[in-house]
Amino acid sequence: MAMKQTPSQTVGPYFAYGLTAQQYHYPHSQYAGGCLVSERTKGERIRIVGRVLDGNGDAVDDAMIEIWQANAAGRFDHPNDAREARPLDPAFKGFGRFGTGTMPDNSFRFETIKPGAIRDGVAPFISVTVFGRGMMNHAYTRLYFSDEGDANASDPVLERVPADRRDTLIATRNETATGVEYRFDIRMQGDGETVFFDF
Amino acid sequence: MSQNTPRDWASHPRYISPDYKSSRLRGVSRNLVEIDPELAELTGPAFGEEVVGPLDYDLTRNGRVNGEPLGERIIVTGRVLGENGDPVPNTLVEVWQANAAGRYVHIRDQHDAPLDPNFLGAGRCVTDDNGEYRFITIKPGAYPWGNHPNAWRPNHIHFSLYGPTIATRLVTQMYFPGDPLLELDPIYQSVPAESRERLVSRFSIDVTEESYALGYVFDIVLRGVNATPVEA
Ligand SMILES: [Fe+2]
Secondary structure (H helix, E strand, C coil), X not given: CCCCXXXXXXXXXXXXXXXXXXXXXXXXXXXXXXECCCCCCCCCEEEEEEEEECCCCCECCCEEEEEECCCCXXXXXXXXXXXXXXXXXXXXXXXXXXXXXXXXXXXXXEEEECCCCCCCXXXXXXXXXXXXXXXXXXXXXXXXXCCCHHHHHCCHHHHHCCHHHHHHHEEEEEEECCEEEEECCEEXXXXXXXXXXXX | CCEECCCCCCCCCCCCCXXXXXXXXXXXXXXXXXXXXXXXXXXXXXXXXXXXXCCCCECCCCCCCCCCCCCCEEXXXXXXXXXXXCECCCCEEXXXXXXXXXXXXXXXXXXXXXXXXXXXXXXXXXXXCCCEEEEEEECCCCEEECCCCCEEECCEEEEEECCCCHHHCEEEEEEXXXXXXXXXXXXXXXXXXXXXXXXXCEEEEEEEECXXXXXXXXXXEECCEECCCECC
8 A cells, every 4th residue: 555755844943852852951861962982982983073054154053963874894783784794883873963052153063983885886974864943854965084085086976966066075084183073064055055865 | 676765755845945934045955966775875773662761652741840731631643654554663753842831841942931840842652563653742832933923833743753764764743633723834834735634633532531631643654665684
């Protein structure tokens, strides 16, 4: 029996105490946040920092970002990825969630690891989903890494993206006093609008 | 071959729905780039019972400080299904809502209506083997917002669901039957006309519990997934 999809609606301005309660200091539990790693997690520690910018270039302070990624071996912690040759990491689930309403610059930030490439011939990446007040549907994008120039140049998904828009998907690597940081701003509209995917 | 059914754009609102003012500067404006789903899109976070507390399904109890929350107690239940009609078991359902007076606990909500010290308005549960979920809560009040003069949101409960992969992710809002504000609400009206009613729950005397609470049914249909595990 074919059924029709339930329509999407915006998360609205008040998602914080339901979806990101501890980050915003509401008295409700939260099972995923900005830190995806523990001391035992395998892989290179990285921090991802960015903002969600609206059509005026202003940082949105009521958006929510979710990330989903493979572990350092390129394996997803999910039954559909049963590739035994790539070990699971019991200390890494690969999912994070962060609202843009708590940092002074309205940024999102994730403490995670750099994922391994999920197969030969593709560049490593992180799946990013954007929600927000004013967004009737969530939007899917991907974060690629600026220090993976060769792999990015031949990545089949990046090849689907018009050449002049590819750099909207590349996070810039910076070595900071507090570790490796990748900068990834998400532009919802206008010049440099981030590439969003449908799949 | 593994695949997801496509996002059915005839069922969803446009990213930019001009009557909903804040979508004008925040909605995606350029065409989406189509890609073939691979493992990243055929997997996703799999949260189950381990993240649900014993009172998380009962919003009339999970925020109590010194008594019962005020308002009309209701039961909200339904099934989570894929487009093929199969139940989606063991998937997390999260809700958040205003209290009976139309006020959110969120610090940004400055509506001049009382907070209820015994009501938080957030809950979660996991679907069972039949894809069923069930919440006990208080019927949320309507509230004003700044979209246009004399703008009021209809009574609604916000829902967030994962389903089996990141492609099946859905955030939506559940409405109540017979609400006169629905036809005036640009967020509800942004949905194509033939799909809107899927967001309206139905009253059910069978779900209603005698001398306790009215019952509403809200079934949720996610994108379908036909994935075979990748072995190598
Ligand atoms: Fe709301």
